Amino acid sequence: MRNVVRFPDRTGGFVPQRLSEARVAVATSRADLARQLGITGQAIAYYEAGDRRPDMDVLLKIADILNQPVSFFLKPTKSIEGVRGARYFRSVGPKTNKVNAALEAKTKWLWELLQFIMRHVKLPTPNIPLIDERYDIDSLSFEDVEEIARCVRRHWSLGDGPIANMIALLETHGIIVSRFTMGSEKIDAFSCWIEGRPYILLGSDKSSCARSRFDAAHELGHIVLHRHITQEDVEAKSIRDRIEREANWFAGAFLLPKESILAEFYSTRTAHLIGLKKRWRVSMQAIAHRCKNLGVLDEGQYIAFRKYLAVKGELKVEPLDNELPLEMPGLLIKAWALLVQRGIIHENGAEEAIGFSLDMVQKLCGYMPEQKAEVPTLQILNKGRSPA
Incomplete structure (x- = not known):
């Protein structure tokens, strides 16, 4: 019997979608990435389609250019489509679509990180009140929004005085908050629902506490008022203008x-x-x-x-x-610190465990050095479980 050389299973290893995500996250075109690598744009298209896989020498260069560990491109991923609701972007069009796509990619990574964290740490349950059926959700008046904002304050047992920390309040009620570099002056923040949990992403490039708090309240308005809105609705200018106006009314009334x-x-x-x-x-x-x-x-x-x-x-x-x-998110970075403290994950092994570098974990959690955050108390799930 002749000796047969068997090659490794080609279904494992390099994950094409990871290359697409990493490239889109830094708003880089296939042509630009190919130019930096000294290869053709068609080769990048083959890699992203899964028709070919880059040699390790090329993958090392890709990882360096896109600022990801090699392990990121080898980590399997699942689609976020079908579990993510409309993204409430304030601007949609040729000038912002590339930035929006980059933010969507980072939001998917945040969602992936949250799945890992939630296997070990109990986070606050989302506590978002539903809008009363007496309101016409497709045409809310100023008075309607005023009353809804008042109801949210009552639902969260707030009085009518100043809110001490807007971000801590949101995190206490189960909203995931992070800060990303938005990359455009036209985008201050955006929000969405993923698997029944609301996410608010604020700009890390906005240093005004007052304006950032209004952005957070504006996005809370979308979460409360516009849960029924589809992505197709958001992309229609007339509907987008209406929901932006309603979210601004809500922010003013809530704050x-x-x-x-x-x-x-x-x-x-x-x-x-x-x-x-x-x-x-x-x-x-x-x-x-x-x-x-x-x-x-x-x-x-x-x-x-x-x-x-x-x-x-x-x-x-x-x-x-x-x-x-500036008010800072603290829930996820505290959860991560808890995992490290309990030995569930080791920071030096974060890349192999979850595919993200420690620097990326910190960015996804909204961490910024020399900033303090007020966060709710957390607890580990399965306390008797041995470290992974």
Whole structure:
């Protein structure tokens, strides 16, 4: 009998989808990646289709260019389609689609990391109230949104005063929050539902605490008001404009309850507005806009206020913007630290265990050095289980 050389099973090893994800995540085209590798764009297309697999020498170069460990490209993955709802992007079109696609890829990685964490750590259960059936969810009025925001505050046992930490509040109620580099001035944040759990992704490139809190409340508005919206709806400009308007109304009403802000907004002097901003941690412009919506300021007064800020050069960077500390996500980084502390995972072996580098884990968790976060208490599942 003749000796037959048998090659390894070619269904294992390199995972084509991982290359597509890593390339899209850094907004790099096939042609650009091919140029850096010194190969053809057709070769990249073959790799991503699974028709060919890169030699290890090429894979090492790919890993270096796309800033991923080699183990990432060898880790099997499952599709997020079918378990992910609409992505509430504020801008859709040729100028932002590449950025949106990059953020979608990173959100998928965040979801994958969460699956690993949740096998070992019990996270807060999502606690998002359903909208009462008496509302027409396809045409909410300002008054409807006002009442819904009030109901969410009551559901979460909040009074009508300032919210101490918006991100900690969201995490306490089961919302996954992270910070990504958005890569576009047109995108401040976005949100979506995945497997029955809401995710809010905030920009790490926005340093204003007040504006970031409004972004978080805006995305909470989408999560509460627009659970029924499809991706096709989001891509229709008329519907997108409507849900963006409703989410802005919700953010204003949730952060600045009507009775409270009406009692406190008794002066338009700059010193008074700065004081309101310090107390409520909401931008002066958002406070003025909220009061315009409530009828306290008319259109002319609101425009005059913005012109005043423009003259002082404070439209983009207001007083206190560089002083109020940015609120940081802390739930996932605390869960990760708990896994390391209990020996369930070793940081030096993170790449082989989950396919992500430790640096990527920290980024997905929203970790930023020298920032503190307030987080809920966590507990390990299966306490008697030995370390993996």
